[in-house]
């Protein structure tokens with residue numbers, strides 16, 4: 001469960017990126033986040049992930065108030081999150097396999113089990129057989145799939161995706177959304193942001209619409 005209680009975020013310099021937002025996303029829901037460039041979509045996702053702290057109000061994720069988390073407990077909550085952000089942060093000096101295994105390496109996963117999970121995640125996103133490649137040789141869409149594999153390899157309860165369909169053609173964008181749908185079907189809570197609302201309309205899911213940091217109908 002994700003809960004925002006009158007949440008605001010003011011960046012240094014005084015800009016209010018989100019203003020007094022209150023909403024709930026129950027566990028297991030797939031919800032879309034729509035809005036123009038600069039509407040506050042990334043900020044909202046970063047607040048859920050604890051990457052940004054609210055300037056006012058409370059962000060509660062799985063019963064934990066993210067603002068009150070200290071440095072030592074944040075990694076614990078992050079284990080339950082899978083993040084797909086716009087700045088891919090792919091490591092181009094490592095193989096596809098090593099990129100995807102990163103979240104498991106961080107928590108000290110057994111090597112054999114980690115290898116098995118990475119191959120399963122790559123298979124799931126349609127990158128089976130590409131594990132030894134350098135990510136530079138993947139297409140843009142394949143790099144996006146790599147990021148999705150990396151975000152789900154530790155089987156998070158919550159998946160946050162910031163514009164995962166940006167720069168993809170419509171068919172490919174639908175393939176990516178179908179992939180998210182399959183994670184939703186196994187109980188993962190998913191928040192997906194996008195500019196293009198027409199893409200979301202086909203899915204019949206709740207759409208949270210942001211305009212200048214506030215919800216619109």
Ligand SMILES: Nc1ncnc2c1ncn2[C@@H]1O[C@H](COP(=O)(O)OP(=O)(O)OP(=O)(O)O)[C@@H](O)[C@H]1O
Pocket residue numbers: 011012013015016017035036037038039040041042043044
């Ligand atoms: N670290 C920051 N410092 C100052 N201002 C910021 C920072 N991050 C975002 N902003 C500002 O907050 C506003 C909301 O940004 P945000 O990235 O959340 O919007 P967005 O809806 O995700 O936009 P886009 O679709 O272009 O990614 C923008 O005006 C942006 O310039």
